[in-house]
Amino acid sequence: MSGAFIVFEGIDGAGKTTVCRAVAEALSGRGLEPVVTAEPTHVGIGAYIRSGAAGEISQMTEALLFSADRNDHTEHIMEWVAEGHVVLCDRYFASTVAYQSAALDGDSTDRDMLIDINRQFIGKPDLTILLDIDPSSGLDRAGARGEAASKFERPDFLAEVRSNYLRLAEEYGFRVVDASGEPGEVLERVMAIVSEVV
Numbered sequence: 527m528s529g530a531f532i533v534f535e536g537i538d539g540a541g542k543t544t545v546c547r548a549v550a551e552a553l554s555g556r557g558l559e560p561v562v563t564a565e566p567t568h569v570g571i572g573a574y575i576r577s578g579a580a581g582e583i584s585q586m587t588e589a590l591l592f593s594a595d596r597n598d599h600t601e602h603i604m605e606w607v608a609e610g611h612v613v614l615c616d617r618y619f620a621s622t623v624a625y626q627s628a629a630l631d632g633d634s635t636d637r638d639m640l641i642d643i644n645r646q647f648i649g650k651p652d653l654t655i656l657l658d659i660d661p662s663s664g665l666d667r668a669g670a671r672g673e674a675a676s677k678f679e680r681p682d683f684l685a686e687v688r689s690n691y692l693r694l695a696e697e698y699g700f701r702v703v704d705a706s707g708e709p710g711e712v713l714e715r716v717m718a719i720v721s722e723v724v
């Protein structure tokens with residue numbers, strides 16, 4: 527079996543993490559050994575971002591940190607794929623373009639720059655699935671999990687992130703899946719698409 531690189535994207539509360547795990551379980555049931563990974567990563571720069579140790583930093587510095595984390599992560603992803611694993615990645619480059627261009631006030635120069643920087647090193651996913659949900663439903667889900675709201679979890683901000691994602695989906699050919707509804711239904715929609723490449 528040759529490897530594959532599959533990315534899950536979406537606003538906070540879209541259900542990426544749950545879907546990633548469920549897809550991994552389904553693929554394991556088919557005898558595959560998927561690797562589940564996420565950004566920000568939990569090592570190196572990713573762990574540094576998550577720790578909050580950077581303190582008050584500018585939006586641009588934060589964008590560069592997310593990108594630097596991705597640069598290191600991409601090397602590992604490519605190794606796993608070369609070893610024949612299906613890699614299921616919870617967030618990748620579209621997260622930086624969707625969130626940080628919104629955080630940087632939606633200026634098109636910033637958006638172009640974020641794409642340019644990431645273009646230098648990102649791998650090309652075999653498939654990117656955008657789990658699309660309206661921000662209020664996403665926030666309700668995140669809240670129901672008892673998670674503390676991150677600074678990005680505001681309906682107006684997430685509405686902008688969502689529209690950035692939908693634009694990227696058109697430009698890069700992401701597959702958009704309606705992420706509202708029962709988890710089982712969403713998983714069924716996602717697995718139908720995953721089965722086209724795995």
Ligand code: TYD
Nearest residue numbers: 538565566592617618621622625626676678
């Ligand atoms: P998230 O997927 O929610 O991680 P976890 O569920 O493990 O805590 O990501 C944390 C936040 O980071 C989320 O609000 C989106 C944000 N983020 C960006 O703004 N840009 C990026 O490039 C990435 C990878 C994440």
